[in-house]
Amino acid sequence: MQSTPVSQDVARLGAGMLQFAMGIDKLDTPDKVLDSLHGLTSQVSKLNVWGALLFPLRAADLSGVERGKTVFLHKSVNEGWWDEWLELSRRYPPLGVMLAQMSLAPFTKSEMMQRLEPLGIDRWSIELAMKYGIRDAIVCPVGGRWLIAYWSPTPLAQRVSEEARAILFMGATFAAIRLQKLVGPQPNRIGNGAALTPREIAVLRLMSIGHQVRDTAQLLELGEETIRSHLKKAQIKLGVQNRSHAIAQAIRLHLIN
Numbered sequence: 001m002q003s004t005p006v007s008q009d010v011a012r013l014g015a016g017m018l019q020f021a022m023g024i025d026k027l028d029t030p031d032k033v034l035d036s037l038h039g040l041t042s043q044v045s046k047l048n049v050w051g052a053l054l055f056p057l058r059a060a061d062l063s064g065v066e067r068g069k070t071v072f073l074h075k076s077v078n079e080g081w082w083d084e085w086l087e088l089s090r091r092y093p094p095l096g097v098m099l100a101q102m103s104l105a106p107f108t109k110s111e112m113m114q115r116l117e118p119l120g121i122d123r124w125s126i127e128l129a130m131k132y133g134i135r136d137a138i139v140c141p142v143g144g145r146w147l148i149a150y151w152s153p154t155p156l157a158q159r160v161s162e163e164a165r166a167i168l169f170m171g172a173t174f175a176a177i178r179l180q181k182l183v184g185p186q187p188n189r190i191g192n193g194a195a196l197t198p199r200e201i202a203v204l205r206l207m208s209i210g211h212q213v214r215d216t217a218q219l220l221e222l223g224e225e226t227i228r229s230h231l232k233k234a235q236i237k238l239g240v241q242n243r244s245h246a247i248a249q250a251i252r253l254h255l256i257n
Contacts, residue, residue, distance in 0.1 A: 009044060010163045016040040017167050021174045030072040033178050037171055038074055041150055045164060048076040050137060050149035052179055055101050062089045062097070069183065077151070081132040085125070094125040100141040102252065106169045108156050109137040138165065140172035144253055146179065148172035196255060200234040203227055205256040208247045 020040055027033045030052070038049035051073040056064055065071050065086065073082050085094070099112055107115075113126065129137070129151075136156040140148045150168060152159075160168075196204075199220070206216045213231075217224045231243050238249045250256045 007161070007163075010161060010167065013040070013044045013164055013167050016044060017171045017174075020171060024174055024178045027178060028182070030068075030179055030182055033175050033182070034072060034074045037175050038076060041168065041171070042076070045160070045168070047138070047150040047152055047160075047168070049074040050077055050134070050151040052149075052175065053097065053147040054179075054183065055097075055145055055147060062093065065089070072179070077134075078132045081128065081134070084128055088124055088128065092121055092124055095122055096125055096137075096139055097147065100139050100147045101144075103141050106138055106140040106165060106172070108160075109134075109139070110155060110157055112139070138168055140169050142173050142176040146172075146176035148175055196234055196237055196250070197230075200230045200237075201250070201255055203230045204234055204247055204250045207231075207243065208251065208256055 017040065020036055024033065024036070027036055034049050034052065041047040041049060051071065053065070053072075054070040056062060056070075067073065067082070088094075089097075095116055095118055096109065096112060099107070099116065109126065109129070116122075118126065129135075133153050134151045135153050137149050137151040138156065138160065140150075142148060199222075202220060203216055206219060207213075211219065213224050213227050216222075217227045220227070231246065234250070235241065235243065235246045238246050238253075240246045240249055247256075
């Protein structure tokens, strides 16, 4: 079977992204990381870098969003958008962030609208973006920790091939890795190094299918107090108050099935 030829633009994007990845360790601030990525995508693909967000630990809880610490906005975005978004997001969790935190693959704003069919107040983030000239976007969730987004003043459905989307996601991944190193550990955020241990995951998995502490202890051949200790540690790491919420959070983060 004859393979489909790669377009010149995709080839240029791929070559440029490799150069971006090779030089990323020299970029010593989040702004420089985003600027470097933007310089490539805006020239080759006519896509602007929107910014980067470190996901909160709890879905839809954006109370801890802080410019320069957990969110980095590229200068291609109007500052007015940020001011309005921040105010509204505290009252109405934005669908794009919620979907990204549960997604494993990049998606466009247009695809989000088709998938979720937002109505009423749920459309606020879409309408706000349109107000500031952001017609469409590619949202890249990276590693359950970061959201990196590109934006466009025109629809993207017919303009970004699957090959280009994969390269853009690769760039977002490299950017997220570098940003994580630059910002360091963040308390109460995914990616702060407090990963669940195998035994904590095993306890949550068994309890998620209906086993109580006594059953779980017998199945894992551990003491009941040890099971309770694992549960307590998992709750602290996941930032939740009880075991039911810990199980739900672990499922949402794909730590257990």
